[in-house]
Amino acid sequence: MMLTTMRVAFRNISRQKKRSFLLVGAIAFGMLVITLLNALTGGVVENLRVNFSHALGGHVFIIGREFTSSGQVILKIAPDERLDQLLVEHDSVIESLTKRSRTLPTLIFGSKQTMQLMYGVDFLAEDKLLDSLVVTDGSLEHVLEYHDAIILPKPSGERLGVQPGETILVKLETLTGQQNVGEFRVAAFIEDQEQFGISAAYAHRTYLNSLLNLEADEYQVLNMFLTDLAVLEDLARDFRLGLRSPDELEEEFAEVEEEEMGLTVTVGNVPITPTPEPEEIRPWDGTRYEVMHINQIMEPVEQMVGVLNKVALVIFLILLVVTMVGITNTFRMIMIERTREIGTMRAFGMQKGQVRSIFLWEAAFLGILGSLAGVVLGGVIALILGSITFNADPSLQFFLNHGQITFTFAPASIVFNLCLVVFTSLLAAYRPATAAARLSPLEALSSHT
Amino acid sequence: MAIVQLEDVKKIYKLGKTEVHALRGVTFSIAKGDFAALIGPSGSGKSTILNLMGCIDQPTEGVVTIDGKVTHGLSDKALTRLRHETLGFIFQSFNLIPVLNVYENIEFPLLLGKNSMGKQETREWIEYLIEAVGLSDHMQHKSNELSGGQRQRVAIARALVTKPQIVLADEPTANLDSKTGQSILELMRKMNAELNTTFIFSTHDHTIIDIADHVIRLLDGQIVENTRQSAEAGGL
Numbered sequence: 001m002m003l004t005t006m007r008v009a010f011r012n013i014s015r016q017k018k019r020s021f022l023l024v025g026a027i028a029f030g031m032l033v034i035t036l037l038n039a040l041t042g043g044v045v046e047n048l049r050v051n052f053s054h055a056l057g058g059h060v061f062i063i064g065r066e067f068t069s070s071g072q073v074i075l076k077i078a079p080d081e082r083l084d085q086l087l088v089e090h091d092s093v094i095e096s097l098t099k100r101s102r103t104l105p106t107l108i109f110g111s112k113q114t115m116q117l118m119y120g121v122d123f124l125a126e127d128k129l130l131d132s133l134v135v136t137d138g139s140l141e142h143v144l145e146y147h148d149a150i151i152l153p154k155p156s157g158e159r160l161g162v163q164p165g166e167t168i169l170v171k172l173e174t175l176t177g178q179q180n181v182g183e184f185r186v187a188a189f190i191e192d193q194e195q196f197g198i199s200a201a202y203a204h205r206t207y208l209n210s211l212l213n214l215e216a217d218e219y220q221v222l223n224m225f226l227t228d229l230a231v232l233e234d235l236a237r238d239f240r241l242g243l244r245s246p247d248e249l250e251e252e253f254a255e256v257e258e259e260e261m262g263l264t265v266t267v268g269n270v271p272i273t274p275t276p277e278p279e280e281i282r283p284w285d286g287t288r289y290e291v292m293h294i295n296q297i298m299e300p301v302e303q304m305v306g307v308l309n310k311v312a313l314v315i316f317l318i319l320l321v322v323t324m325v326g327i328t329n330t331f332r333m334i335m336i337e338r339t340r341e342i343g344t345m346r347a348f349g350m351q352k353g354q355v356r357s358i359f360l361w362e363a364a365f366l367g368i369l370g371s372l373a374g375v376v377l378g379g380v381i382a383l384i385l386g387s388i389t390f391n392a393d394p395s396l397q398f399f400l401n402h403g404q405i406t407f408t409f410a411p412a413s414i415v416f417n418l419c420l421v422v423f424t425s426l427l428a429a430y431r432p433a434t435a436a437a438r439l440s441p442l443e444a445l446s447s448h449t
Numbered sequence: 450m451a452i453v454q455l456e457d458v459k460k461i462y463k464l465g466k467t468e469v470h471a472l473r474g475v476t477f478s479i480a481k482g483d484f485a486a487l488i489g490p491s492g493s494g495k496s497t498i499l500n501l502m503g504c505i506d507q508p509t510e511g512v513v514t515i516d517g518k519v520t521h522g523l524s525d526k527a528l529t530r531l532r533h534e535t536l537g538f539i540f541q542s543f544n545l546i547p548v549l550n551v552y553e554n555i556e557f558p559l560l561l562g563k564n565s566m567g568k569q570e571t572r573e574w575i576e577y578l579i580e581a582v583g584l585s586d587h588m589q590h591k592s593n594e595l596s597g598g599q600r601q602r603v604a605i606a607r608a609l610v611t612k613p614q615i616v617l618a619d620e621p622t623a624n625l626d627s628k629t630g631q632s633i634l635e636l637m638r639k640m641n642a643e644l645n646t647t648f649i650f651s652t653h654d655h656t657i658i659d660i661a662d663h664v665i666r667l668l669d670g671q672i673v674e675n676t677r678q679s680a681e682a683g684g685l
Contacts, residue, residue: 008546008548011549012548015548345557347505348532348538348561349530349562351526352529441505442506445505
């Protein structure tokens with residue numbers, strides 16, 4: 001019986017082609033808007049993730065810290081069996097490794113100076129880095145030729161008033177805390193992404209290491225590119241846990257115990273939180289690691305995209321409400337038009353519920369057809385827009401993939417939106433459908449429509 | 450044996466504060482296999498009686514019995530089931546479902562409830578009916594591709610597809626020219642003879658009156674004549 005009602009419902013859609021087309025079109029438009037916006041924001045996040053990962057040199061970042069005999073904490077990753085073991089264990093998902101040194105020096109040009117995070121990188125090993133940087137002035141062509149080349153974020157260059165080709169002074173602290181100065185030749189300015197917490201200058205690691213008092217092949221940050229980002233957080237956790245030293249575990253355990261045993265002082269039943277004492281750094285042996293991943297850096301971006309997606313959802317819901325009103329009115333009209341037909345079907349033994357089902361199936365089919373049309377249309381538009389290379393403002397290039405907009409379709413989100421459309425279509429048609437089912441066969445057959 | 454029985458049936462419609470007495474105590478019965486005609490001028494109560502026999506309306510007073518079942522007090526669901534299992538309908542304006550083709554329109558009532566026939570048997574039965582009403586070449590046509598006579602033939606086949614005990618026909622020839630009307634009547638008489646289905650018409654058509662086994666003449670909601678004709682007299 002269900003097949004019969006479905007068949008009749010499906011064919012009913014083709015009765016008033018123009019009307020059905022308009023309804024399907026309205027639903028398709030709403031679906032198109034939400035699908036494209038979701039795909040666009042998804043693509044932007046994806047592009048930012050890719051571009052950020054190249055700028056930062058990986059998806060997972062491991063920083064090593066050592067406590068020296070002179071009581072200083074220095075950034076350095078020394079040969080470590082635990083780290084090597086973990087790298088071997090996760091070899092199948094690690095696409096490549098990059099090793100960087102980093103410092104926060106003062107850049108000086110003439111009488112002007114500014115502070116800037118600076119990475120020492122192996123440009124040959126990190127072949128994708130130069131591609132991902134968005135140059136606003138100068139050129140990256142000669143970076144490999146000059147051992148003292150530096151790539152500066154545009155705002156730093158502007159603050160210093162320097163031009164590509166000119167030389168700046170870099171004042172930094174060596175690992176052991178001594179002041180050191182080096183000269184760097186400005187190769188190019190790049191687009192800054194400070195709003196997302198990424199603003200770095202890049203130089204050759206070997207040269208920067210020489211100024212930091214590190215050996216040429218030593219490094220401070222180990223970055224990993226993964227083959228599959230789905231395992232990103234699990235892998236970061238594995239490294240975090242695997243790289244914890246026994247004394248770190250003891251410290252964590254002691255902290256938990258202190259918290260559990262801590263007495264709360266109350267004054268008039270109001271708990272008084274004691275003023276925390278300044279934390280004292282306890283010495284440790286070997287290297288302590290800090291493991292971070294790209295998703296932590298992407299959090300502000302994803303929050304922003306989340307807001308955008310919510311705005312898109314609100315627009316979509318408004319469109320759905322408008323469409324719902326259209327569907328309700330159309331189904332009221334359909335009910336009037338088909339009154340006699342309803343009477344005939346009831347006379348031949350169709351139960352009330354079956355009459356309602358026909359109307360509801362019709363609404364569901366309209367919803368499904370509209371949604372699918374919207375998704376297909378969205379796919380076509382995305383395909384067209386995605387094939388165009390935009391000569392956009394450099395600040396926008398970080399959102400694009402080599403100048404092209406990327407659309408990332410999330411099947412779960414599409415299915416959710418489709419279900420939402422079908423549900424609202426059913427909701428809109430429910431009252432007219434129930435009214436049709438409640439028509440008495442006598443009334444319906446006496447109708448002149 | 451009576452397949453339809455009405456006992457002192459009254460039907461009053463309320464139009465605002467006015468009461469319209471459509472039936473004023475009607476009593477009659479129709480035997481199984483009859484080819485019966487309800488005749489009378491407009492407003493005499495023919496359609497009201499057909500509606501009561503078709504279980505799409507209830508009497509204000511009196512008892513309507515269809516195939517041994519009293520319709521009064523039955524739920525909407527039970528009445529719908531009774532209509533599906535016992536009754537077939539032929540309407541003056543055919544009332545075919547426009548989105549379905551000839552075969553599907555005829556098949557439609559079978560899909561609304563229990564069907565004791567197997568798939569193959571159902572197909573053969575529908576094809577037999579289509580052939581019997583002379584529409585074998587139009588099986589895939591939609592109703593808007595058929596003439597009035599052809600549509601009424603589809604309606605006859607549709608009314609008979611569930612093998613009902615009774616077919617109720619509301620002025621089945623009123624929208625047809627006389628030649629087509631005649632052929633439709635012949636067809637119904639043939640099906641009546643072949644399947645022993647009881648046909649009950651409301652009509653003004655004298656051709657039907659001439660061939661009917663049983664004629665009930667109504668005037669102002671009352672029976673003024675209730676005549677059973679001999680089988681010979683009722684032949685075409």
